[in-house]
Amino acid sequence: MMDKIIRKKEYEWEVPIGTVPGMRVPGRFYLSEELMGTLEEGAVQQLANIATLPGICKNALAMPDIHWGYGFPIGGVGAFTMDEGVISPGGVGFDINCGVRLMATPLKRSDLGQMKNVLQEIYDIIPTGVGTKSCITVKDGELNTIMTEGARWAIEEGYGTERDLFWCEGQGCIEGADISHVSQKARKRGRPQCGTLGSGNHFLEFQCVEEIFEPEAAQAFGIEADQICIMIHCGSRGLGHQICTDYLTTLEDAAKKYQIPLADNQLACAPLRSPEGEAYLSAMACAANYAWVNRQIIMHLTREVLSRNFSLSAEEMPLVYDVTHNIAKIEEHMVDGKRTTLCVHRKGATRAFGPNSRDLPPGCDAIGQPVIIPGSMGSSSYLLRGTHGAMDKTFGSTCHGAGRVLSRSQAKKRASGESIQESLGRRGIIVLAPSAGTIAEEAPDAYKPSDQVVEVVHEAGISAKVARLYPIGVIKG
Amino acid sequence: MSFSEREHTADVLMHVCGATKQELYEEAGRALFSVMFPLCTRGEVMIQFTLSGKEEERLLHEFLSEILFYAEVECVALYRAKVTLTPSGLSAELFGEPYQRERHGSGTEVKGISLSGMEIKRTDDGWCTLVLFDV
Numbered sequence: 001m002m003d004k005i006i007r008k009k010e011y012e013w014e015v016p017i018g019t020v021p022g023m024r025v026p027g028r029f030y031l032s033e034e035l036m037g038t039l040e041e042g043a044v045q046q047l048a049n050i051a052t053l054p055g056i057c058k059n060a061l062a063m064p065d066i067h068w069g070y071g072f073p074i075g076g077v078g079a080f081t082m083d084e085g086v087i088s089p090g091g092v093g094f095d096i097n098c099g100v101r102l103m104a105t106p107l108k109r110s111d112l113g114q115m116k117n118v119l120q121e122i123y124d125i126i127p128t129g130v131g132t133k134s135c136i137t138v139k140d141g142e143l144n145t146i147m148t149e150g151a152r153w154a155i156e157e158g159y160g161t162e163r164d165l166f167w168c169e170g171q172g173c174i175e176g177a178d179i180s181h182v183s184q185k186a187r188k189r190g191r192p193q194c195g196t197l198g199s200g201n202h203f204l205e206f207q208c209v210e211e212i213f214e215p216e217a218a219q220a221f222g223i224e225a226d227q228i229c230i231m232i233h234c235g236s237r238g239l240g241h242q243i244c245t246d247y248l249t250t251l252e253d254a255a256k257k258y259q260i261p262l263a264d265n266q267l268a269c270a271p272l273r274s275p276e277g278e279a280y281l282s283a284m285a286c287a288a289n290y291a292w293v294n295r296q297i298i299m300h301l302t303r304e305v306l307s308r309n310f311s312l313s314a315e316e317m318p319l320v321y322d323v324t325h326n327i328a329k330i331e332e333h334m335v336d337g338k339r340t341t342l343c344v345h346r347k348g349a350t351r352a353f354g355p356n357s358r359d360l361p362p363g364c365d366a367i368g369q370p371v372i373i374p375g376s377m378g379s380s381s382y383l384l385r386g387t388h389g390a391m392d393k394t395f396g397s398t399c400h401g402a403g404r405v406l407s408r409s410q411a412k413k414r415a416s417g418e419s420i421q422e423s424l425g426r427r428g429i430i431v432l433a434p435s436a437g438t439i440a441e442e443a444p445d446a447y448k449p450s451d452q453v454v455e456v457v458h459e460a461g462i463s464a465k466v467a468r469l470y471p472i473g474v475i476k477g
Numbered sequence: 478m479s480f481s482e483r484e485h486t487a488d489v490l491m492h493v494c495g496a497t498k499q500e501l502y503e504e505a506g507r508a509l510f511s512v513m514f515p516l517c518t519r520g521e522v523m524i525q526f527t528l529s530g531k532e533e534e535r536l537l538h539e540f541l542s543e544i545l546f547y548a549e550v551e552c553v554a555l556y557r558a559k560v561t562l563t564p565s566g567l568s569a570e571l572f573g574e575p576y577q578r579e580r581h582g583s584g585t586e587v588k589g590i591s592l593s594g595m596e597i598k599r600t601d602d603g604w605c606t607l608v609l610f611d612v
Contacts, residue, residue: 040486068486070593070609094589094611129578130513130586188550199586200612238549241588245542248592249535265534265592404486408585408612435583 001041001048011460015048015060020263022052029062029075030394030460038405038448042068043075049263050078054271055085057335057342061394063349064456065403065448069093071266074348075403079333079395080272082341086260087277088269089251089284091345093326094244096284097291098202098235100372101168101322102383102469103299107228107310109208109472116430119473121305122204126298127196128477129434134195136297143191143290148177150289154296161314164296167361168322169351169369172292174329177285182239183246186283190239190290195297199434201442202234202477203374204298207381207469217367217385217466221320229469230317231381232298233374234477235326240287247280272343281328281343288327295322320383321361321370325350325400332358333395344395352386352398352463371463375450376402377431377442377476378424381469382454389461398463399454402447411446412437420444424474433476442476479602480508488591489612494605498533499560501597501604502540502567506558509541510573512610513584517554520572524551529566533597534606536566541590541608544571554581585612 006014008028015027027047031039043066050060050072057079066075071090078091112118127134138146145153151172154160165171197204209227212218223229236243254270254277255262262268270277303317328345335342353360354368361369368386375381379402390396406414417436420443424431433439457463480493491508495501510517524547530536540560548555555573591609598605 042486070488070591070611074487090593129582130576130584132578185546189546200588242546245545245589249539252535252592265595268592407484407486408489409482410484434578437583437585441585 001044005044011456015044020045020048020052022261022263023048025051025056025059027051028059029066030064030456030462032452032456035064035448035452035456039066040068043073046073047076049267050076052263053078053080053086053088053267053269054260055080057081061397063397063399064453065348065399065401067403071264072345072347075399076347077345077349077394077397079342079344082272082343085272085343086269087272087281087328087343088267088345089244089247089280090264090266090268091347092284092328093347094241095235095326096240096244097288097324098326099291099295099322099324100231100233100374101295101299102320102372103230103317104222104320105228105230105306105312105317108226109228111310112228115206115473118305118309119206119430119432119475122302123432123475125301125305126204128475129199132196133192136195138191138194143187144179146194146293147179147182147286147289149173151292151296154293159297159300164319167319168292169324170359172296172322174285174288176282177289178282179286181279181283182243182286186239186242186246189242190237193237194290194294195301196237197234197298197477198237199438199477204302204475205231205471206473207231207471209467210470211468213465213467220363220367221370221383221466222318223320223383223467229320230302231374232295234294234298236287236291237294239290243283243287247283250276251280284328288324292322321372323350323372342395346397348400349397350400351396352384352390353396354386354388354391357386357391357396371398373399373450373454374401376444376447377474378427378429378444378471379450382450382465383467383469384463385466387461387464390463394462398457402450402453404446405448406446408441411443412440414445415443416440429471429474431474431476438476480504485609489610491608492605493608494602496603498604499562501606502537502560503558505537505541505608506544508608509544509587509610510555512612513548513587514554514556514581515584516581517556517573520556520574522553522573522575524553524571525569527566527568534595537597538590538592538595540567540569545587547571552576587612
């Protein structure tokens with residue numbers, strides 16, 4: 001399979017039709033020569049599998065953080081026409097609207113003093129890890145509003161400012177959420193978890209802005225050198241996990257009903273214009289809206305700790321932006337010179353709308369949207385901006401992180417959590433986690449170097465570097 | 478009979494076998510518990526549920542997904558599953574103890590059970606399948 005890959009440009013590679021049976025369009029991925037060694041055959045197969053689905057538009061795509069997942073590869077993007085195309089939970093994942101937000105502060109590194117105390121205070125307030133419940137009790141009626149209105153509910157309840165909404169993808173809400181498509185099981189899981197980080201690769205991180213690449217864009221996004229920022233990475237928790245689980249069987253049956261052959265059962269899908277497809281899309285929107293509330297509450301709780309410690313107001317800690325990287329969205333894109341409505345699946349990929357696109361935050365028409373790329377525990381994260389190149393080539397999409405290269409068990413064998421914690425400590429990075437095992441699984445070596453991954457999307461023109469942030473304090477989920 | 482972890486970059490891939498289909502389901506449960514609650518080895522708490530359906534892979538997927546649901550909403554750490562196949566599907570008993578962060582915090586949260594690669598086949602080792610846990 002790997003011998004079929006064709007190099008098209010310095011950073012663009014093609015998986016031609018015929019690589020797996022039934023491909024309707026070629027696959028295309030973005031990777032540098034130096035990262036080609038990290039490419040797994042399983043990921044290429046999964047990229048080719050996307051291209052077998054009905055209504056796939058132009059190319060099945062993968063970003064440079066591509067790696068082997070289930071259904072779509074991680075880093076996979078698939079856009080489908082509304083008339084012939086399908087929607088698949090395998091192109092979204094279990095953690096619907098897993099995403100990242102970045103909050104700025106007026107603080108510098110020297111202001112933090114004993115950062116460990118502040119970090120510990122946040123760690124004690126925000127539930128992290130398996131089996132944790134939120135300090136905020138959500139009533140059943142409130143859950144309905146959370147699922148239909150998204151982040152606006154949180155703002156109206158006092159968990160943030162009106163401004164936060166304008167600096168959030170889609171203003172923290174996907175329209176069309178219908179609570180009647182969400183099971184009682186999903187609701188039961190969702191109610192106690194709103195405002196919890198979860199586990200795995202989720203985190204809350206204190207970061208310092210180390211380098212500015214585009215001063216004009218950085219200024220528009222409210223970022224300056226040496227500033228302390230907070231990055232929050234989490235998703236829709238048990239509510240989203242259950243919705244994905246519920247719809248896998250519904251859509252597996254639908255694929256049989258509509259006679260859609262599946263290269264992988266996790267690609268279970270239904271036509272976008274079918275009752276089953278529409279039901280999943282509206283249930284997925286409920287989970288996406290819940291995830292935005294989740295990140296908003298976590299940011300609010302963080303603001304409260306920083307307010308107490310440094311006498312700051314919420315206005316002095318603005319949201320830089322919030323992006324989702326596990327989602328399917330109805331968007332308009334130019335296809336063969338025509339504005340076309342598509343359903344764009346991004347599984348471990350981030351929207352990167354360029355200048356003059358719809359849904360840009362205030363004052364960003366000439367710049368494009370902010371794009372947040374978390375690094376691994378010991379490596380840099382990046383603030384990028386969307387570009388015209390992304391609109392032309394990738395349906396306005398870019399990478400979502402560094403991308404794993406080691407399995408969790410391999411990572412644990414290489415080094416213990418305690419030794420990683422110590423070595424990061426020597427580099428000035430404090431790590432708090434529920435267990436040493438979590439730290440070992442998320443070791444910096446388990447990921448591709450974030451600098452190299454970001455270099456690919458920058459050089460390929462599908463996003464542009466604005467700022468680099470370095471971690472100084474990490475709360476692992 | 479057994480389960481063993483196979484290499485998978487993003488998630489946890491298990492190869493699970495059982496002398497009977499019933500045992501295969503129980504072993505798949507044990508594989509899941511080993512990821513979520515590696516330190517849970519005892520249990521005075523029991524959870525029971527039944528599932529209906531005839532298709533083996535789907536039943537296995539629903540059985541493991543149901544474990545995720547109950548572990549979360551009942552706040553329990555689990556270590557053993559007893560499965561009885563019935564004419565209409567299966568009935569299951571799960572054993573464990575109340576979840577305590579200090580004791581069970583080293584576990585890994587499993588977000589979902591993927592259908593990817595799940596195919597129950599008769600082999601020399603009994604009934605076997607791959608099961609992929611999204612973590």
